[in-house]
Amino acid sequence: MQTYIVLKHIHMLAVVLSGAFFLKRGHWMLNADDRLEAKWVKVLPHVIDTILLGSAIGLVVVGKWYENWPAWLSAKIVLVVLYVLFGTFALKRGKTLQIRLIMWVLAIAVFITIALTAISKAFPPSMLNM
Known part of the structure; x- marks a missing residue:
């Protein structure tokens, strides 16, 4: 049980860091900030997301899911794929600022849905289940 709790807290911290840094990078993207091109800004999300994925796999194994x-876990996986796709178009592949902004907002909406799904253990997440 102790391992599960440690993994869960690592996972939740990685979620917060991933989301916060995505918001910050989106802010930089909207303001055409040069910091978005810094090497550490391009590497850090991969480090955070690797920890996020590793802790998720650990939770599945330790929790014997x-x-x-x-x-709800299958739904989360599908939503994560959508989040990555929207996020990629928001920060890299979107051809115009308008497309990037739309993709950024969609990615944020999916991120929130992922979090609510995890909290409620239901999909679609319902505030009534919380």
């Missing part, structure tokens, strides 16, 4: 895979 692979034995009885919950639907």
Whole structure:
């Protein structure tokens, strides 16, 4: 149980760091800030997201969720893929600032949905379940 709690806290910290840094990078993108091109800004999200993925896999293994895979976890995985796609278009591949802004907002909405799904252990997340 102790391992699960440690992994859960690492995962939650990585979620907060990932989300906060995504918001900051989006702010820099909207303001055409040169800091977005700094090497550490390009590397840090990969470090955070590797910790996030590693702790998620650890939670699945330690929690033995692979034995009885919950639907909300499948939903989270699909949502994470959408978040990555929207985030990529928001910060890199969007051709215009308007497209980047739309993708950034969509990515934020998906991020919030992922968090609510994790908290409620249901999809779609419902405030009534909390």
